[in-house]
Amino acid sequence: MTPFDYLRADTLQDAIAAIAADPQARIIAGGTNLVDLMKKQVETPVRLVDITRLPLNGVTRTDGGGVRIGALTPNSDLAYHPDIARDHPLLAGALLAGASAQLRNAATTGGNLLQRTRCPYFYDVATPCNKREPGSGCPARAGVNRHAAILGTSEACVATHPSDLCVALAALEATVHVEGPDGPRALPFADLHRLTGDAPERDVTLGLGEIITAVELPAPRFGRHHSYLKLRDRLSYAFALVSVAAALEIDDGRIVAARLALGGVAHKPWRVPDAETLIEGASPTRDAFEAAAERLLQGAVGLGGNDFKIELARRAVVRALTQPADGAPQVASRKTVN
CATH class of the missing domain: 3.30.43.10 (Uridine Diphospho-n-acetylenolpyruvylglucosamine Reductase, domain 2)
Structure with a gap:
């Protein structure tokens, strides 16, 4: 070191x-x-x-009925906080699907948002990597790419964002509060992470000197119909091949509102609002969910070793939407998919 x-x-x-x-x-x-x-x-x-x-720990209620989560709040504290478990169970489920209990005790909310990719070439300093050394190349494109992205890729990088928490926050339309030399500002969660483009070394849009201070969730509306489905090579302590955060608001047999985000498939949590709009107003049927999956995965491209991810993601989206429609969210500790 x-x-x-x-x-x-x-x-x-x-x-x-x-x-x-x-x-x-x-x-x-x-x-x-x-x-x-x-x-x-x-x-x-x-x-x-x-x-x-610094005093950046804890969960507090906002005037609008949502919650503000301090950036130093440990993942384990957040997952088991009564307000989160009751009002935002999608978030709690995503947290409990990630890492191990020991890591969740240490990991913080702000740190989770800023964690780097787990691409093997990024971690191996003996190989080229555009994220470490811009312009050196991306060997994952023709090399070991089982875990590589299928959406939003560029010639420069095909790495995926590893966080489970971030997939749920993307679906729940969180707001990120940051503070820097120019003072505080708030940005929509969708604007925090970036696709690789021509600057793969940059994972987030924060400026020099900016620090995440809190994450804010809006008032709850998806407490009944939700699910976080994480598909991986082993049950625990593994990053997602594909993960899906799905939340529905259903009234009188119709989908009033839908939120849907994917993990393990892109350089940032992947959300396409058009896919949600497509099923709003429809009955919660398999046909509707398949249409949402097709729209969400439009433009997906494999690199050989990760081609299977496209079909896996398609099926995962349908399953993850079926679970909240049935009122049967995936349980992080369960060894089989509901």
Whole structure:
């Protein structure tokens, strides 16, 4: 591991100033992703700025009936928080499907949003990777690409975003609160992460010195009909081949509102509002769900090793929508799909 300076920030403004002054400085909280990257020499920050003592922990109610989640709230605390478990069970289910209990105890909400891709070439400094060294190439395109993206790819990168939490937050239309040298701002969750384009080294749209302070969820409306379905190579401690966050509001046998997001298929949580609009007003039938899946996966392209993901995702979307329609959400600990 490369030597680095360490600073424990006493205030948010101290942390912002420290990372704004040096582009090679990094924020550390739970460290469940960053420390791994440092051990493998993928990340070599010259300074770590510890924000764990800042007052950014906890879940509070907003005036609009939603909740505000502090960026330092541990994943385990969030998953089992009574307001989240009751009003936003889709989010709780996604959290419990991720990592292990030990990692969920350490990992923070803000850190989860900023975790880097798990592409094997990104983690192997002996190979080229456009995310580590722009312009060096993307060997995953013709190499080992079983876990690679099928949507929103570019010639520069086919990596996927690994978070389960983020897939649920995308479906629930969360708002991300950040603060930086120019003050606080809020952005829709869909605008936080970016596709690779011609700058694959950039995962998020945050500016220099900006820190995530909180995530806000709107008032609950999908407490009854929801499901987070995660398909992976083994039951636990594995990243998704395909994951689906599905939420429906059903009234009098009709879908009043729908939210749908995919994980494991793109460089960011994948959401296509047209796919949701397509089934709003319709009966919750297999035909309607298949139409939504087709629209959501429009333009999907495999690279050989991940071709199976297209059909897997199509079936997963239909199944994940059938579960909330039946009032039978997927249980993270269950060894079989509902």
